[in-house]
Amino acid sequence: MSLACRIQGPVDAPAVVLLHAIATHGAIWQAQAAVWSRRLRVACIDLPGHGDSADPDGPLTLADYARQVADTMDAHGIADAALVGLSLGGMVAQAFALDHPASTRALVLAHTSARTDAAVRELWSARLAQAEADGLAAQVAPTLARWFTRGFAAASPLTLQGVAAQIRRTSLPGYAAAVGAIQALDHLERLPSLRVPTLVVAGARDSAVPPAVARQLAEAIPDARLLVLPDAAHLGPVEQPVVFTESVGAFLLEVMASGISRA
Template structure:
């Protein structure tokens, strides 16, 4: 089994690999693809159970997701890359960076957590139970409310509907697997073991992954830097130009 990949840019350009948030797909990176593809080979991955990628068998965990991503990239001849993860994608990216230090040339972690405390774990379990009972449709409004600032949502209804379509198009089983992983997340001991140069991106108005938490992640990773964008959780959608330019500048500076 392999994962679905979307590839843009020159075959001989340095590779930038993009991992999306829960309940979305590789389509989430549409705002960044064309600008990045001018200088990089951009590879977007549909994580297991999302987009066109099948769910992993058994009881998947971060290690199995990480290995699936690296295996899919190796299958197209990519064995060194800058890795960018947003939210759940960043949680997977942390595991990839630790398990494959010679493969990850640089790491970008955006709008994410390294640990889910018990009260937040309980909220994730409630979401899992809700999806099992009624599907993702019942989760869409609350999710969008956490992902965007009210002013952006009001000014950008078409963009919000585009993201809503990704949420509703996510298989329930894919969401449940990822949400269950998030509910048990504890990557705190991984952070000091990340050797790749790292850029951490926070959203100033992000309530799902608050800026203080991103600052703590940056502090825990050797050779990491932190920037904060004027956005909520889906910072690559709410601040697409600033987000893409930050990735490009970081990758070029490696």
């Protein structure tokens, strides 16, 4: 299935596919896409049941998400790309690189993990039960509290309102499928097989995916680099947009330099 996708940037430039967190959509990347698309072909994909993409027919595995991302790339003539994934999007990016290595030029895995333990699975079950009982609106306040530092939240009410609107827009089937995929995440033992340039990004104040978890992810991938954002919680691209855009952008330009010079 082809997913909703917004593309900007030079047609002949190397492609970068951006994959969002649960209960958001491709617009979460607007700060990065505006800058990176000057030199890269940037594709912002909405995962199933998020943004403008149709609801899933039922449960999905991370491999299913990766397959739909591959179908969407094919539909837009993108043979290979660097994948930048945020939280759930980072899990999908891992699955894509593992299952579609020939189409993966580089990885950026931001605020994400490679395995979901039992305690976290129980947390997601409780969140899904609340969403099923009270709707996605009931997830807004606790989600924003996890995703942002208190200082940023207090200083950025309009930004948080925009993220809240994305959470409310997410369909219940889309949210449920994403929760199931997150609960089943277990890539850790397969990651040493990856042979692409990789940058792992963590937030120093991220309670959802602490830096120690990100370090474990980086250590599992050969030659991966680790970047810790000092004043960010779980959504670094939103809370630290300039640092994230510049640091990740520099990595992308470095690893895709040959394609950029040709373009």
